Amino acid sequence: MERGYKLKYDFDRVINRKNTDSLKWDLQKTLFGREDLIPMWVADMDFPVAQEIIDAIKERAEHPFYGYTHAGSGVKDAVVERMAKKFQWEIDPEWLVFTPGVVPALHVAVRSLTHPGDEIILQEPSYHPFFPVVKNSGCHIASNPLKLVNGHYEMDYSGLEDKFQSSSGRLPGHGRAKAIIFCNPHNPVGRLWKQDEIIKMGETVIANGGVVISDEIHCEIVFKGRKHTPFASISQEFQENSIVCMSPSKTFNLAGLEVSSIIIPNKKLRNEFLNTMGGIVPNPNLFGYTAMEAAFRYGDEWLEQVLDYLEGNLEFLTSYFEKRIPGIDVIETEGTYLAWIDCRKLGMDNKDLRTFWRDEARVAVEDGYIFGESGSGFVRMNFALPRSILEEGLKRIENAVLKL
Ligand SMILES: Cc1ncc(COP(=O)(O)O)c(C=O)c1O
Structure with missing residues (x-):
């Protein structure tokens, strides 16, 4: 089969991952206690994979052994x-x-x-x-x-x-x-x-x-x-x-x-x-x-586009925090699609910070302290998601911070 298509991917497109046994989407209630959170925790991307990979798997699946x-x-x-x-x-x-x-x-x-x-x-x-x-x-x-x-x-x-x-x-x-x-x-x-x-x-x-x-x-x-x-x-x-x-x-x-x-x-x-x-x-x-x-x-055609999109998300997130969310700083991300967010100026202990993100901001992130003592006061935020959902998450954080 021919591969290496010139496809333009639309990573803005929101695709429902619920009821696919996705850890990120379907275990949120069990792990965070509520379902209405924007999931920005476990490290996978809310983007469909390269068409070449789907086709290769389909082709292999057709061989019945x-x-x-x-x-x-x-x-x-x-x-x-x-x-x-x-x-x-x-x-x-x-x-x-x-x-x-x-x-x-x-x-x-x-x-x-x-x-x-x-x-x-x-x-x-x-x-x-x-x-x-x-x-x-x-x-x-x-x-x-x-x-x-x-x-x-x-x-x-x-x-x-x-x-x-x-x-x-x-x-x-x-x-x-x-x-x-x-x-x-x-x-x-x-x-x-x-x-x-x-x-x-x-x-x-x-x-x-x-x-x-x-x-x-x-x-x-x-x-x-x-x-x-x-x-x-x-x-x-x-x-x-x-x-x-x-x-x-x-x-x-x-x-x-x-x-x-x-x-x-x-x-x-x-x-x-x-x-x-x-x-x-x-x-x-x-x-x-x-x-x-x-x-x-x-996969490189796809990868180039996804990296572009991720870099756009990172810029969007960084400037959103800088301009609109006082008290929270973003550590520069040089690699990974995971932003390391410094919330220490909010002055909360780990328990209150967890409650803040879950119940006030309603965004699911990884608590910093699970990465070791020096992660206390931080959270890890996965930004590999369509920009409209990222924006919704950031708005929720902004509103929650403004209410403090
Ligand atoms: C640094 C690092 N190592 C390993 C893994 C997980 O690897 P695997 O799913 O292949 O076991 C992750 C997933 O986020 C990771 O960030």
């Missing part, structure tokens, strides 16, 4: 070509491991690198599933929070060095720090880490015998001409000491298909990862592979 499936050369080559095209990163198809999602891969990665009692470093505010990744592996979190300097997040490099020096089993029951879970672009604070920042972090971790588990699931959602650098692409040393987690799920809005590519150049680390996942974490399902290949090969 859905038996056990492995990652064939089609999908592997598509990932290899994507890395070369987007990041000028030459990877070997042998480095690839496919998993049904990045979060399961993080669990596997941590278990493959640690013994119970070891420490894993997190840079809070952190994507909240990182916490159970560490704890359920029997490890301890060594917390090295990001620093907020003049409205801009930075990594704390001396704190990082400290985490390695002060662990080494010195705390009762703690083994040494074995790895960091690094997130780039960073969910929730929206930083796209620059190459010199990545190098400083990576060198510190590796000099101390650690491995960088690099969650790069948002790597293609970046704004204003910025460019993502995969951690392992920086040097041979970084390549040998890292596990890079990628997926088309955020970029192409395929989260429900559960497919990710984990790139592990170091053979020993890769074998340990494969041994740890064996029999526990299955392969992705066959439609995931189909969608991944179609997205990477033919």
Whole structure:
């Protein structure tokens, strides 16, 4: 079938997602206690996927065998070509491991690198599933929070060095720090880490015998001409000491298909990862592979348009807060479609802030404190939705703030 259509997508169009078993739309009542909220929480987009992906899935579905499936050369080559095209990163198809999602891969990665009692470093505010990744592996979190300097997040490099020096089993029951879970672009604070920042972090971790588990699931959602650098692409040393987690799920809005590519150049680390996942974490399902290949090969026409639209939404949201909503500041989003919103000037504790967003503003957002202590007073807001609904959400927030 021919692919790579020149289609113009209309992301202003509001499509009803209710009664599709959507987590965002159909579980809102259960999770937030009311149904009349504008959903701006869980990270998927309220935009239809690229036509090429739909067609590829339909075509595969027409073949009436859905038996056990492995990652064939089609999908592997598509990932290899994507890395070369987007990041000028030459990877070997042998480095690839496919998993049904990045979060399961993080669990596997941590278990493959640690013994119970070891420490894993997190840079809070952190994507909240990182916490159970560490704890359920029997490890301890060594917390090295990001620093907020003049409205801009930075990594704390001396704190990082400290985490390695002060662990080494010195705390009762703690083994040494074995790895960091690094997130780039960073969910929730929206930083796209620059190459010199990545190098400083990576060198510190590796000099101390650690491995960088690099969650790069948002790597293609970046704004204003910025460019993502995969951690392992920086040097041979970084390549040998890292596990890079990628997926088309955020970029192409395929989260429900559960497919990710984990790139592990170091053979020993890769074998340990494969041994740890064996029999526990299955392969992705066959439609995931189909969608991944179609997205990477033919999705760029769509992606360009969606990034344009998202950038427009981000500008709209930022200027709306600046001009019309006093007391709430927006941290600059360099990557991800998640805005990190600073509500500390409202002077509310976490409980009151939660009530404010849910019952006064009637907008469903992620509470900042679930990303760690340093997220208190913030919320995370998903802006990947048609602009008219975004505007309605912002009006609700404006009215709620004015009533305070
Ligand atoms: C940083 C990060 N990692 C992982 C995930 C989820 O990955 P998956 O659905 O592939 O398990 C998300 C989803 O929002 C995310 O933001």
